[in-house]
Amino acid sequence: MSLKWDDVKKLAAKYDKKNFLGEYLKWGERFQKALEKTPSLGISYKTLYVVGMGGSGIVGDILRDYLGMEMDIRVFKYTRLPSCVGKGDLVLAVSFSGNTIETLSSVSDALSKGADVIGITTGGKLLELSEKKGFNVIRVEKALAPRAALPQLIATALKIILGEKAVEELMKIADVLRDEASEYSLDTRDNKAFKLAYYIWGRLPILYADEGYLSILHRAKSSLNENAKINAYYQTFPEGYHNEVEAFKEIIDPVAYPIIFKDHGDNLEPFIKHLDDLEMDYLIIDLVGESRIEKILRAILLTDVASIYLAYLRKKDPFEIDVINKLKKMRG
Numbered sequence: 001m002s003l004k005w006d007d008v009k010k011l012a013a014k015y016d017k018k019n020f021l022g023e024y025l026k027w028g029e030r031f032q033k034a035l036e037k038t039p040s041l042g043i044s045y046k047t048l049y050v051v052g053m054g055g056s057g058i059v060g061d062i063l064r065d066y067l068g069m070e071m072d073i074r075v076f077k078y079t080r081l082p083s084c085v086g087k088g089d090l091v092l093a094v095s096f097s098g099n100t101i102e103t104l105s106s107v108s109d110a111l112s113k114g115a116d117v118i119g120i121t122t123g124g125k126l127l128e129l130s131e132k133k134g135f136n137v138i139r140v141e142k143a144l145a146p147r148a149a150l151p152q153l154i155a156t157a158l159k160i161i162l163g164e165k166a167v168e169e170l171m172k173i174a175d176v177l178r179d180e181a182s183e184y185s186l187d188t189r190d191n192k193a194f195k196l197a198y199y200i201w202g203r204l205p206i207l208y209a210d211e212g213y214l215s216i217l218h219r220a221k222s223s224l225n226e227n228a229k230i231n232a233y234y235q236t237f238p239e240g241y242h243n244e245v246e247a248f249k250e251i252i253d254p255v256a257y258p259i260i261f262k263d264h265g266d267n268l269e270p271f272i273k274h275l276d277d278l279e280m281d282y283l284i285i286d287l288v289g290e291s292r293i294e295k296i297l298r299a300i301l302l303t304d305v306a307s308i309y310l311a312y313l314r315k316k317d318p319f320e321i322d323v324i325n326k327l328k329k330m331r332g
C-alpha cells in the first residue's frame with residue numbers, strides 16, 4: 001500500500017474534525033443501552049407498517065429483512081399510507097430528528113385512518129405531535145447525525161416488536177459490535193474497513209446480495225453517498241438474473257466494481273461463476289454471524305466505517321451533508 005498509516009491519521013485529523021468515525025466505534029454500547037432502556041410494551045397488531053426516511057428509514061428495511069418472513073411488515077418511505085391501513089394495525093414511525101416531513105405526514109395519515117402509532121425519535125415535531133394526540137414515543141440517545149444513531153434506533157425498534165424474550169440474544173450482538181468496532185479504529189493499522197475503502201477508492205461500486213439482504217445494500221449505498229460523497233448502485237438476486245447479468249456480456253466499464261455480500265446457500269453462485277469466467281475483478285464480503293440480524297448489523301458496521309475511511313481518502317468531511325440540508329430547506 002503506497003499510503004502510510006500515519007498519512008491516513010493525518011487525513012482523519014484534517015477532514016474529520018467532529019470525529020464522526022468515533023460515533024461508529026460506540027455502536028456496541030449504544031445498541032446495548034437502547035435494549036436496556038426501551039420498555040417492553042407488549043404490543044399486538046395485524047400488520048406492522050414502518051415509516052421513516054434515510055438513516056431512520058433503514059430501520060424498516062432491516063426489520064423486514066430480519067422478520068419479514070414470519071411477520072407482516074411493510075415499509076413505507078413516502079408521505080402517506082395505503083388505504084388498507086386502519087384499526088388493529090401498528091405504524092412504527094422512526095425519525096431521529098422528529099422533524100422529517102414525509103414521516104410526520106405519514107403519521108398524520110396513520111392517525112386519521114385509526115391505526116395505532118409508536119414513534120422512535122430524539123424529540124422534535126414527532127414528540128410534540130405525540131403529546132397532542134396521545135400516542136407513545138420512545139426517545140433515543142442523541143448522536144452526531146441520524147445515520148450514526150442506527151444502533152439505538154434499531155435496538156429500540158427490535159425491543160418494541162420482540163419484547164423482553166429477544167434481549168438475551170441481542171445483547172450478544174452488542175458485544176460483537178463492540179469488539180468489531182474496536183478493530184476498525186485508527187489504532188488498528190490497515191484494518192479491514194480501511195482496506196475496503198481503499199479497494200473502492202476511484203471506482204464505482206455496484207453492490208450485490210440476495211434479496212433477503214436488501215437492507216445491507218441500501219445502507220451501504222446510502223453511507224457511500226452521505227459519508228464518502230460518491231455514487232453507488234445495487235441489485236438484489238435472484239431478480240438480477242432477469243436483467244442485471246446481461247450487462248456482464250463482456251467486461252463492463254473498468255471503473256465499475258462489483259462488491260458481493262455473500263451468505264451460505266444464497267442465490268449468488270452462478271453470477272460469481274460468470275464473473276470468474278469473464279476474469280472480472282470483484283470483491284466478496286462474507287456475511288458472518290449466528291443470526292440474520294447479526295449478519296446485517298456487522299456488514300453495515302463494516303461498510304459504514306469503510307465509507308468514512310473513503311471520505312478521508314477523498315479529502316471529504318464524512319459528517320457534512322450540505323446538499324441534503326440545502327434541499328431539505330428548499331422543500332420546507
Ligand code: F6R
Nearest residue numbers: 054055056095096097100146147
Ligand atoms: C443524516 C441521514 C439522513 C436522515 C434523513 C431523515 O445523517 O442519515 O438520511 O436520516 O434525512 O431524517 P431523520 O432521520 O431525522 O428523520
